[in-house]
Amino acid sequence: MKSATSGTVFRACDIDKSFPGVQALWAVDFDLRAGEVHALVGENGAGKSTLMSIIAGVQKPDSGQMCLYEQQYEPNGRADAEAHGIRMVMQELHLISNLSVAENIFIEKLPNRFGIIDYDKLNGAAREIMKQVGLGDIDPDVPVRLLGVGQQQMVEIAAGLSRRCRILVLDEPTASLTDREIELLFTQIRKLKAEGVGIIYISHRIEEVIRIADRVTVLRDGKVISTNPTSELSVSDIIRMMVGRDLEHEQLRHSSKVGQAALRVVGLTRGRKVRDVSFEVRRGEILGVAGLMGSGRTETMRAVFGADRPDSGEIYLYGASKPVRIRSPRDAVRNGIALLTEDRKEQGLLSALAVRVNISLTRLRDVSRFGWMDISKERAVAGKYIDALSVRCSSVEQAVGELSGGNQQKVVIAKWLYRDCDVLIFDEPTRGIDVGTKFEIYHMLAELAEKGKAVIVVSSDTKELMAVCDRIMVMSAGRVAATFDRGEWSQEKIMAAAFSEYVGV
Secondary structure, three states, X not given: OOOOOOOEEEEEEEEEEXXXXXXXXXXXXEEEEOOOEEEEEOOOOOOHHHHHXXXXXXXXOOEEEEEEOOEEOOXXXXXXXXXOOEEEEOOOOOOOOOOEHHHHHOOOOOOEEOOEEOHHHHHHHHHHHHHHOOOOOOOOOOEHHHOOHHHHHHHXXXXXXXXXXXXXXXXXXXXXXOHHHHHHHHHHHHHHHHOOOEEEEEOOOHHHHHHHOOEEEEXXXXXXXXXXXXXXXXXXXXXXXXXXXXXXXXXXXXXXXXXXXXXXXXXXEEOOOEEEEEEEEEOOOEEEEEEOOOOOHHHHHHHHHOOOOOOEEEEEEOOOOOOOOOOOXXXXXXXXXXXXXXOHHXXXXXXXXXXXXXXXXXXXHHHEEOOEEOHHHHHHHHHHHHHHHOOOOOOOOOEHHHOOHHHHXXXXXXXXXXXXXXXXXXXOOOXXXXXXXXXXXXXXXXXXXXOOOXXXXXXXXXXXXXXXXXXXXXXXXXXXXXXXXXXXXXXXXXXXXXXXXXXXO
16 A cells, blocks of 8 residues: 655654553554554554553653654643644544534534534534445434444544544544445545545454555554564464464354254334344354344344343244243343343443452352352452453453453453353454454354354454354344355355345345
8 A cells, every 4th residue: 555654743762651560561662654554453452552542642651752743742631632633533432422423523613603502503514524434314413322333433433533633543443333334434544644644543453454554563462563564464464463373264163063943033123223023043053143334233132132122023032932021131131141232331341340240240149148249259250251261451350441442342251151141142242352362252152152052143244254153144224134054155145135125135
């Protein structure tokens, strides 16, 4: 990829940063040129987000120096960094849920007359930027809390793109996006490059990095392993430097013994988001669920889990001839159904509490005696899953909100593994997780199926689904558009089905 660079705009030298019990960065050097995309990659806990937080003024380094346009740069908070022209779109959403989409996009500069917000002007400006990122069909006046996580991610990106800046930091911007939204984002990135904006791009999706970045810096355990032009690297080169070893890319899913239907859904309907959906998943099987953003994937799983009340439909479990009534998540869990939500921050974790507490939540009776918590047993349980999933934390007592996004996701997975449900629904299980850990998650899903569990994986990554699943169900505009067995699918067939209810294919 050719770069329209014109000199170094930012440089960090010998940056160190530590937290209690953890050395996050070791003498890190990093620079950015005008009009280039400089990708920063590494496993969870490698130090990527810490370095970006320092650049964006959210944290201060313990030592080292930074220069912005050859001038010493020591931001006194995020607002100061933004005043210097540095904007950051973070992996974790920072939207105000009760405000509208338009208000969130222009929260720092709401158009007004005599102190009264000009909503016609605000919504008009919002519509223009929303069209650029694929949100043109959404009312800018709608409260952002009513949108799905992927759509909220696009609102966050739209807000970042709406503000003029000299340096834009994008932290896992495509984690919740489908291929179409990713292409729209890349179009905007190319426009910013042409305007001379320097872009720091953090992503676990290495193929995206190869496509969009001019240079790549690899971090491992808080240290810079290499910085190279993208043209000199392959996907396997980057992965090898990230994880310190080769990863096999062989077929991840092999034939297994499939048993009776563990979950059968008939005619599930909830408004226009879930329309007459029927499917089943059997013991020993991994069923993938594909579709565009807003296709009804997440809404269907929430209705199955009792998080949203369906208008109609029946759910059958474990071969029973009578449907089961699931009116709440508690009912679902009692019937052996688990849901790992796509929004771990708001729906999957108690961020202020310790890792051990978050893992044991689903089986408190097993770590208590006579109504009193058995802390030593709870610590032992948490330690087991921390080791099994390679969760990077200082101890089981560390607040889960202090962990990186990928390690938070592992804690959510650990919570449901500890519950030992027979039907496991994973909604975007590898969102924000590094490539090394992704393979660990893939093998874990296969092991669960081998043990006779029924596994459902909802993902925006069609390659991921094709690698790990036995069947793939494609949703489009709230309906089941197609279901493919292994050997029948292709990316083209899956995408055609995903668009079918929108374009009449």
